[in-house]
Amino acid sequence: MALLAQAAAAQTIESLDWVEASGTSVARLTFSASVRFLRQAPSPATATDLAQLSFQIVAADEQVTGQTVEEGKRLGAAAGRPRIDLVYVPVPKVATKLLTLRFSEKVLLQVRQGPGARTIDLVFKSRMAGDLSAEGALPEPAEAPQDRRFAVVLQSTLADQGAQMPRIPAEFQNYDVYTQPSERAGVKRVDLVLGFFKTQQDAQAVRQRALERFPQAAVLSLAEAAAKAAPAAAAPVAAASVAAAPSVQPQIETAVSDVDGQGEALLAKGRSAFAERRFQDAIDATNQALMLPPNPSSPAAQELIGQTWEAMSQPDKARAEYQLYLKLYPQGEATGRITQRLASLGVATAATAKADGAGLKADKKRLSATGSVSQYYYGGQTKTDSLVNIATGIDQSTLTRTNQSVLVSSWDATGRYETDDSVTKLVMRGSRSDNLASESAISSTTQGLVSAAYVDYRHLPSRLDVRVGRQSAIGGSLFGLFDGVSMALPVAENYKVDAMLGVPANTLVSAPQQALAGVMLEADNLFEHWGGNVSLVEQTTEGISDRRAIGTELRYFGESLSMYAQLDYDINFNAINAFTVQGSFQGPYDTTVTMLLDDRKAPSLQLSDALISQGGASLSSLLQANSMAAVQGFALATAAEARQAMVSLSRALSSKWQGSMDLRYSEVGALPAVGNFQAQPATGAQYNVSFQLTGSNLYSSRDINGFNVSFITSSTMNGTQLAxxxxTGFMDNKISLEPSIRYYTQTDNAQTKISRISPGLRVSYKLSERANLMAEGIYETSQTDGLTNHETGESVFFYLGYRYDFQ
Incomplete structure (x- = not known):
């Protein structure tokens, strides 16, 4: 493939997919690096359609740790599952990374570490539009008039306070909501009622769900209410008629003479909101219109609510509303349009079934495509003023330069072809950078980067999975990108074998005739919640063993506790290449405790690392002049010992506030002088303790506020950061604003003081359900004061771009 001739660039986020889970819906984030989940905002107990999660990159290639290009992914809505829009704005050299998540409706979200070191799970245990598990599903509303026997009185309010009725949660959008007058102890009141239900059990199930929000909720028998409301003289007759055909509708607090006008006004309001893409407001208006007694606007409102759910990528709800239209208005003006919409949603309507005489048979073959394309322009300029004390006085200089002027184009596309027994995917991800500030015609101003280009075939009955092309390694001691083929095949219950063969795609050293092969035996649920694997990898250069390693992983994955340990041992060097232990515990009161211990060689041990310091391009040539032991010594001399440890604790302080604390330790060992490399001293231990206070929905229904103070100390410096x-999301998340400000100050052992203040603003605007515009600007002013120098600097960095999602 021509694309594979381009350089490899590892994006941080590899995939976002729905995965099978018992009793809940789970979307799994898979990364191209080892990560550790830290915290989420708002807390799991808060229903939201806007969230952020914090994570740390534990180990990754330089392309990932130094990434600056924004990433975005979309996961389409499915039955009982919301659409997810994900945005990752990487900030190099910042330990805590942020992901922003937007959902097509309000959800209750629990984020946790996934079953492996490269995954984070988004768990939707309950949504505001109904529980995601079959056991917790809300009962269907009674549609036929004769089935409308019960309702639920959510709240009763004094008549003069009726205008202050609370908004009904989206969880109950599928039901009718209305107000009706009542009188208790001679006091006039207004009841907020939810309906309708065929059985008392259905009504009771909805009441139980509503109790947390409406503590006084009670089940109402419409037959009994109608009997009590009838005149005393006619009571026996009324009761009999109700018993025979319980179709009596509760009194709605609406003047019948004004029903037509109210229906028309609410329909106009809904159409206006729909045209402005304020879809939730359109749902609210059309729901209110449909609560009214039948009127000339009812059919149009019924069509509009289906169109709105469809625009919100909620096909199941759109189908239900369209089908209800055909049931209520089979000869309606919109019947033809709605029949076409249902056909496009994959539903055979009565009309289309009649047309072919035998109905439509579901097509077993399904073809779909998802992905995004984006472009960003990055610009930046720096101005520096320096004052230096010299023997003859003070030397003053000013330097202004353009730091960057780059246009980055990215693509991420997945084609999917499904049959009853197989799934075939074509995945393409990559980017292209055009350096517009290049002043030399000789230097390359364009670089193409491909992070994925493969075909994946999965045979569902046998669970055989074969993947060909540029892809991420299968795990264990096998990491990084490679061009080749991989296979996964179950060999027994809870066991499978993974194998890979190909050429490394993101090596640190460009060496000729590279090849790699690996095999891994993986066990899932060997014991309850326990799993792991054993792997072996052989990588060669010019037929010489470059890396030969054995690795093992041990995993525990439970509802509230997950643990992960990995050991990678290099057989050629007789040395441990990497050892890591990670854990995450989620306790009561939305408490999350995360820990990490990690010790590894940086870069990873490979014989070809010797070429870095020796300036050669061939291992065979280097071995002709040196012994194997000497070349291994060259390679070891370029791999420093990197250690890090972390403990993080976060807890909900209230319904809107969360507190968290992170304690980090890191240290990189010394490197000796070797070849072209000078000796590098050890960094010494560096400690970082940070405290964060996160407030959610403080002044709106969509705002997240983070306050952070961090203290950094080492043997050579002390620093403090305030951030x-x-x-904040506006207009139903159509516009998002992300202001930020950071202040950092540092003093080293030479009494040189550095201070920086960096305000910034990121803006995103949703042009449509698929198109977004983004821009960010950061202004930084810095000052450095030493014993003999004074320097001030100003920097401006910005980017602007767009992303288009297709589905």
């Missing part, structure tokens, strides 16, 4: 960041 504030905000994310």
């Amino acid at each position: 504030y960041n905000n994310l």
